[in-house]
Amino acid sequence: MHFVMHLIHVQQKRCGIKMLLTVKDLTIKLMTASGSAEAVRNLSFELEQGEILGIAGESGSGKTMTALSILGLLPYKGKASGSIIFNNRELIKFNQKQYREIRGKEVAMVFQDPMTSLHPMLTVQVQLTEHMRHHNSISKAGAREQALKLLDTVKIPDPVSALNSYPSQFSGGMRQRIAIAMALACEPKLLIADEPTTALDVTVQAGILKLLDQLRKEKKLSVIVITHDLGVLSALTDRILIMYAGSEVESGFTKEVLQSAKHPYTRGLIEALPDSEGDGKHLLAISGMPPELGKFPTGCAFHPRCNFAKNQCKEVASKVLESASKQRIFCAINPFSLISKEIN
Amino acid sequence: MNEPIIQARDVVVEYDGIAKKVRAVAGVNLSISQGEILGLVGESGCGKSSLGKALVGILPLYEGEVYFAGKKVEKITRKQRAPFLRNLQMVFQDPYGSLNPRRKIGSQIGDGLVIAGASKKEALASAKELLARVGLPKDAIERYPHQFSGGQRQRIAIARALASNPTLIVADEPISALDTSSQASISNLLVTLVEELNMGMIFISHDLSIVRRISDRVAVMYLGKIVEVGTTEQIWNNPAHPYTKALISAIPHADGRATLPHDLPGDVPNPASPPSGCRFHPRCPIAEPSCSKIEPNIIELRDGRKVACVFQKEGNDVIAINFNKVKQ
Numbered sequence: 001m002h003f004v005m006h007l008i009h010v011q012q013k014r015c016g017i018k019m020l021l022t023v024k025d026l027t028i029k030l031m032t033a034s035g036s037a038e039a040v041r042n043l044s045f046e047l048e049q050g051e052i053l054g055i056a057g058e059s060g061s062g063k064t065m066t067a068l069s070i071l072g073l074l075p076y077k078g079k080a081s082g083s084i085i086f087n088n089r090e091l092i093k094f095n096q097k098q099y100r101e102i103r104g105k106e107v108a109m110v111f112q113d114p115m116t117s118l119h120p121m122l123t124v125q126v127q128l129t130e131h132m133r134h135h136n137s138i139s140k141a142g143a144r145e146q147a148l149k150l151l152d153t154v155k156i157p158d159p160v161s162a163l164n165s166y167p168s169q170f171s172g173g174m175r176q177r178i179a180i181a182m183a184l185a186c187e188p189k190l191l192i193a194d195e196p197t198t199a200l201d202v203t204v205q206a207g208i209l210k211l212l213d214q215l216r217k218e219k220k221l222s223v224i225v226i227t228h229d230l231g232v233l234s235a236l237t238d239r240i241l242i243m244y245a246g247s248e249v250e251s252g253f254t255k256e257v258l259q260s261a262k263h264p265y266t267r268g269l270i271e272a273l274p275d276s277e278g279d280g281k282h283l284l285a286i287s288g289m290p291p292e293l294g295k296f297p298t299g300c301a302f303h304p305r306c307n308f309a310k311n312q313c314k315e316v317a318s319k320v321l322e323s324a325s326k327q328r329i330f331c332a333i334n335p336f337s338l339i340s341k342e343i344n
Numbered sequence: 345m346n347e348p349i350i351q352a353r354d355v356v357v358e359y360d361g362i363a364k365k366v367r368a369v370a371g372v373n374l375s376i377s378q379g380e381i382l383g384l385v386g387e388s389g390c391g392k393s394s395l396g397k398a399l400v401g402i403l404p405l406y407e408g409e410v411y412f413a414g415k416k417v418e419k420i421t422r423k424q425r426a427p428f429l430r431n432l433q434m435v436f437q438d439p440y441g442s443l444n445p446r447r448k449i450g451s452q453i454g455d456g457l458v459i460a461g462a463s464k465k466e467a468l469a470s471a472k473e474l475l476a477r478v479g480l481p482k483d484a485i486e487r488y489p490h491q492f493s494g495g496q497r498q499r500i501a502i503a504r505a506l507a508s509n510p511t512l513i514v515a516d517e518p519i520s521a522l523d524t525s526s527q528a529s530i531s532n533l534l535v536t537l538v539e540e541l542n543m544g545m546i547f548i549s550h551d552l553s554i555v556r557r558i559s560d561r562v563a564v565m566y567l568g569k570i571v572e573v574g575t576t577e578q579i580w581n582n583p584a585h586p587y588t589k590a591l592i593s594a595i596p597h598a599d600g601r602a603t604l605p606h607d608l609p610g611d612v613p614n615p616a617s618p619p620s621g622c623r624f625h626p627r628c629p630i631a632e633p634s635c636s637k638i639e640p641n642i643i644e645l646r647d648g649r650k651v652a653c654v655f656q657k658e659g660n661d662v663i664a665i666n667f668n669k670v671k672q
Contacts, residue, residue: 058523171611172388201387201550202594206607209596213604228524231553231596235604258600272528273598274553281381281535281558285528289493 020189020222021047021070025082028065028246030075030293037294039065041246042082049189050220052212054233054254056269057243058290063226066243067192070224071107072099087189104131108183112195114175118167124151124178125163132185150181154211173204180211187219194226209236230273234258242266245291245301249318252327262338263329264306300332308335348375349512349544350399350432354408357394366616368394370568371408373642376512376544381535383559383576384548385591389612391568392548396514399546400434401425413511430460433505437517439497443489449475449500450485456507474503478533495526502533512544513537520551531558552595556580564588567623568615570642574649582662584651586628589665606667622654629667630655 028040040062047053055063069080072094084091087106091099111117119127128150129143138146144163151159154177167175176196183191193212197205213236215221225236233240234254241251242265250263261267268286270276278284288305291297297304303313310333318330321340329338357369368391376382384392397403399410404419411417412432436442444452453474454467462470472482478499489497498518505513515534519527535558538545549555555562556576563573564587572585583589593606610627613619619626625635635654642650643658655663 058525173611202552202596202605203387203590203608204611206594206596206605207609210604210607229596230598231605234598234600235596235602254602255600258598269524270598272525274531274551274557275597275599282532283528283557285532286525287529289495290523290525 018049019046019085020049020051020087022085023066023070023083024085026066026069026084027081028062028069028074029079029081030065031077032294034294038296039078039246039293040069040080041296043243043246043248045241045248045251047190047222047224049222050216051239052216052223052225052237054237054240055224055226055243056228056230056233056240058228060245060290060293061243062246063243064194067109067194067224067226070190070192071103071109072096073103101135104183104188105135105186106188107190107192108186108188110176110179110183110191110193110196113199114167114172114179115199117179118175118182120167123164123166128163128178128182128185131182135186146185147181150184151178153184153215154178154181155207156181171204172200173207176200176204176208177211180208180215184215184219184221188221190222190224191215192224192226195228196225197232198227198229205232212236230258230269242269245296247301248328248330249302250327250329252323253325256325256327260336262327262334262336263331264308264333264335265302267336268305300330308333348377349413351375351411352395352399352408353410355395355398355405355410356407357391357398357403358406359394361616364616366614367406367568367618368615369398370615370618372565372568372570374399374563374570374573376546378511378544379538379542380561381538381545381547381559383555383562384546384565385550385552385555385562386565387591387612388550389567389615390565391615392550392565393516395565396434396516396546396548400432400514401429402434427460430456430508431511433508433510433513435498435501435505435513435515435518438521439494439501440489440521442501443497445489447488448485449487449489449492453485453500453504453507456504460508470507471503474506475500477506477537478503479529493526494522495530498522498526498530499533502530502537506537506541510541510543512546514546514548516548517550518547519554520549527554534558552591564591567612567618569623569652570650571624571653572649572651574647574651578647578649578662583665584645584649584656584662585624585653586630586655586665586667587624589667590627590629593667622652630665 024044026040026043029036030039057063068074128147132143148159151162156162156177197208237254240254240257242249244265250266261270271284286305299315300313300318303309313332319332320330320343321338322328322343323338323340352372352374355369355372359366372395386392398405401417401419415428450468450471453471457467457470471485475484476482480499519530559576562576562579563570566587572588590608596605621636621639625631640652640654642652644650646661
């Protein structure tokens with residue numbers, strides 16, 4: 001263990017950047033009605049301090065499971081293997097007691113639906129201060145003070161009366177702000193936001209995006225945003241990772257990936273957007289459907305829907321190609337010619 | 345333009361609130377012609393869905409009237425629904441809730457045909473054809489809804505709406521609950537059907553980019569009223585109402601440029617007690633003192649669009665809305 005820690009330190013010194021989170025070869029097995037199935041396969045990514053990483057993909061692509069595994073919240077009989085190094089600690093071996101120490105304190109999560117992620121029968125004050133008092137030795141009055149500050153940070157009008165209100169007294173956007181305040185209560189280093197704006201109107205969504213961007217700048221907060229909305233990723237993130245059937249298909253700086261995507265699936269997603277060029281009212285849809293859990297195709301999982309697929313894609317796992325600017329694709333064909341070297 | 349298939353006049357929909365009545369739709373005029381797609385947009389709680397349901401006769405009208413194919417649409421019990429209303433169909437947002445989980449697909453699609461007088465056998469045969477039409481295998485009639493994905497279920501819901509040869513479909517957020525890749529294909533399916541069958545469609549959505557792509561005309565709703573209606577190009581390139589402008593500038597674009605969209609502070613007010621004057625004035629970045637007193641009428645501008653805002657003058661060109669020279 002000490003040896004591993006030593007290696008990590010050496011690596012960080014060499015790179016000169018402090019990685020807050022390093023996920024390597026993460027594989028998540030879930031129990032389904034028809035036996036064990038891999039929901040995430042060999043996923044690797046890194047996150048620096050103050051960086052916003054976006055994870056995109058369709059439902060069932062494993063984005064949420066990846067997030068839950070970092071928090072140790074996988075569903076019953078779910079098992080993660082590989083390595084998740086957060087702030088120099090290996091989380092994969094953590095037991096629930098150890099997880100409780102970092103959950104909410106160092107890593108916090110905001111969920112999609114603020115209707116269900118807040119307790120309807122507890123006041124905002126109770127929900128905002130509960131974990132503050134659990135993690136830090138702080139008096140009730142002190143926690144209340146801090147809760148007021150938090151509500152101010154997330155721009156809830158009239159924080160004093162908000163503290164004594166119940167979630168049902170707020171609109172969806174305000175509830176999501178409260179959920180964010182809750183996540184920020186113990187000043188976490190990493191915030192994971194799973195579809196934080198999907199349930200909201202565009203006008204309200206814009207406000208939440210602004211808030212997350214501001215938090216990153218002011219508090220040097222690292223954020224993982226999970227969403228299927230490429231527009232949200234473009235507005236907010238530094239880097240993105242596109243997932244398909246539990247694996248990464250492409251990653252890189254947001255600008256590069258969105259402006260010159262190199263994987264056929266990423267291209268497909270971008271071309272299917274209503275903003276893209278196309279045939280009048282018709283959109284360029286990706287044919288077929290994403291595979292179900294436990295029925296991921298062999299070889300490159302995307303090959304049944306890929307216009308560029310060749311015979312080899314059915315059997316051989318995709319090659320990993322990476323450009324000098326760290327744009328990376330998992331594709332054996334490389335149809336859009338990413339200038340790269342092959343890595344293993 | 346040809347004769348409108350549906351015409352709504354001064355439609356008002358009210359719900360019984362706790363203390364007082366909630367006016368979800370507060371006087372809406374609307375018409376759609378054959379082969380036309382009208383996009384109906386607005387934030388949640390603005391009355392889009394209530395209007396859609398009132399148009400097909402699921403919700404009773406409190407005031408006003410709706411004419412479909414020249415005849416009046418009235419809210420009546422299921423057994424009494426007038427035969428001409430079979431051509432007026434609705435597709436709902438959630439394909440998980442709108443299909444009966446305990447009945448086979450074939451019989452659910454065939455329902456409309458059986459009511460119209462077909463035998464069960466004929467209905468099943470037609471159901472097969474309809475499934476093929478929406479891109480599903482014919483043997484799906486023997487299966488149950490849970491055996492299909494969200495996108496496929498929405499196709500089934502569309503096939504069910506098509507069973508009674510509709511001339512108008514009201515699609516209430518038909519793609520919002522779906523995955524990115526199925527969104528594009530379901531929207532393509534709807535567009536193709538409108539073109540091939542020369543139907544009209546009201547496409548209710550909060551996703552403005554998709555509305556921009558597929559609609560011929562767009563109606564923007566705010567708190568129970570239509571604030572602007574015009575061709576998609578007019579609305580998009582030069583919005584005449586501040587709310588339309590705010591909605592458009594809130595859309596994030598996937599162009600990789602890292603530009604944060606503009607937010608519109610505040611929420612849609614409670615329709616039980618709408619603000620005085622112009623309903624949008626508390627959130628409007630360019631509101632003037634008079635806006636809180638006078639409710640603007642909807643007027644027609646030179647380019648033919650209609651808008652309800654004091655900044656625009658009847659019969660004149662659009663005055664561009666500029667949020668920058670606003671009060672500080």
